Amino acid sequence: MPSSPRPDLAIASLLALLTHLLLLPHTPATAVEVCRAVTCPGSAFADQFLPPPQVQFPFRLRRQSSRCGYPGFELSCTPGGDALLRLPGSGEFIVKSITYSPTQSITLADPDGCLPGRLLGNFSLVGSAFRALVPQQFTLLNCSDGVDLSSLGMQAIPVPCLSGGNYTVMSLLTRFYGGDPYPCEAMATVTVPLPLQYWVDVEEVISLTWDVPDCGSCRRRGGECGYESANGTEVGCSNVPRAGLSRTAKYGVILGLGVPGLLGLIGLASFVFGKIKARGTPARPNVTDVSSLIASQSATISMGLDRVTIESYPKTQLGESRRLPKPNDTTCPICLGEYQPKETLRTIPECNHYFHVDCIDEWLRLNGTCPLCRNSPEDPS
Ligand SMILES: *[C@@H]1O[C@H](CO)[C@@H](O)[C@H](O)[C@H]1NC(C)=O
Ligand SMILES: *[C@@H]1O[C@H](CO)[C@@H](O)[C@H](O)[C@H]1NC(C)=O
Ligand SMILES: *[C@@H]1O[C@H](CO)[C@@H](O)[C@H](O)[C@H]1NC(C)=O
Numbered sequence: 001m002p003s004s005p006r007p008d009l010a011i012a013s014l015l016a017l018l019t020h021l022l023l024l025p026h027t028p029a030t031a032v033e034v035c036r037a038v039t040c041p042g043s044a045f046a047d048q049f050l051p052p053p054q055v056q057f058p059f060r061l062r063r064q065s066s067r068c069g070y071p072g073f074e075l076s077c078t079p080g081g082d083a084l085l086r087l088p089g090s091g092e093f094i095v096k097s098i099t100y101s102p103t104q105s106i107t108l109a110d111p112d113g114c115l116p117g118r119l120l121g122n123f124s125l126v127g128s129a130f131r132a133l134v135p136q137q138f139t140l141l142n143c144s145d146g147v148d149l150s151s152l153g154m155q156a157i158p159v160p161c162l163s164g165g166n167y168t169v170m171s172l173l174t175r176f177y178g179g180d181p182y183p184c185e186a187m188a189t190v191t192v193p194l195p196l197q198y199w200v201d202v203e204e205v206i207s208l209t210w211d212v213p214d215c216g217s218c219r220r221r222g223g224e225c226g227y228e229s230a231n232g233t234e235v236g237c238s239n240v241p242r243a244g245l246s247r248t249a250k251y252g253v254i255l256g257l258g259v260p261g262l263l264g265l266i267g268l269a270s271f272v273f274g275k276i277k278a279r280g281t282p283a284r285p286n287v288t289d290v291s292s293l294i295a296s297q298s299a300t301i302s303m304g305l306d307r308v309t310i311e312s313y314p315k316t317q318l319g320e321s322r323r324l325p326k327p328n329d330t331t332c333p334i335c336l337g338e339y340q341p342k343e344t345l346r347t348i349p350e351c352n353h354y355f356h357v358d359c360i361d362e363w364l365r366l367n368g369t370c371p372l373c374r375n376s377p378e379d380p381s
């Protein structure tokens, strides 16, 4: 008989693969002290894109044990439900988000909504555990009434919280300011720690990172970061899945292989059934080998990225002024909708293209590559 499909073998190997992936053993927990991730209740600063930040090592809430966090990373909750960080040289800031992996970073906002005012004041990172992620120089201009602000071009944006009845304070990147004949008076130059590779309104958030303790590589491997021992200061990593898949990846496998596998089985059953019915009639045109069919199917499915990977790509929220990450990039290449104020965009690392977060997330779930340049973020060439 010519090479007839062996559905039983294909199914058996599919099931074996699933079992193998799901039952992979984990390394036993070590002595590393791990505290539960907590949050402040959340407030006006939180929205659907920015849920209240998860507080976990090296951060801790003051009400938790001091062993839950690293010195300098203590947060408190405001009566309104925001997490608050106190920088030794600069006072208190609302914590809008914390990213633990792959980059360790924190975004901060002014409780009174006037970040430029804070940066003009006593802002300093000296003595804190943090440094600027991407420091950028902004020049603040004081423009009296009557100046045609539109003549300043799109790079200069108003700072309402510093403006008065008969003047408007504008901010623009200092490198765009050089020598231009602006009809305004330069007030000050401030250093703004901007979020990673973004272009964010100076009045919105600042973004800081920290080098010690370094939990990034531990978390990238799916481990838990914390103190090595009950009273030491050494930070370690525990519960790293042994060369296996993270729990989320396993769910991905169940959905990615299991569901199509099931559909495959149904298809197979009807195929075999049809074959039996058709026995004795002339063979149909060569049907591809079923195992290679399943193999190619799972190859197509694994092209998409899992949610954790997608979530790790940087997001940016547009400000009221809708200042864009790239000035000429005004529409989302996927849905062709124009970016609106307060919308959240996501960028794919390495290729620096921007999209609506909803559009690109859906796309990346199905395709692992940037829709514009086809670069795979997993494998930047
Ligand atoms: C810096 O200014 C903020 C308010 O703008 C204030 O709360 C804080 O105490 C000041 N810090 C120092 C060290 O002066
Ligand atoms: C801006 O300039 C006006 C005078 O033209 C002055 O009254 C005002 O205080 C200045 N604003 C700031 C924030 O320096
Ligand atoms: C702006 O208004 C203040 C009083 O509110 C006044 O002292 C100042 O001269 C005005 N500045 C200009 C440029 O008109």
Ligand SMILES: *[C@@H]1O[C@H](CO)[C@@H](O)[C@H](O)[C@H]1NC(C)=O
Binding pocket: 230, 231, 232
């Ligand atoms: C930490 O605790 C262990 C036992 O619990 C003790 O033997 C050790 O001396 C302690 N180390 C310090 C630095 O306190």
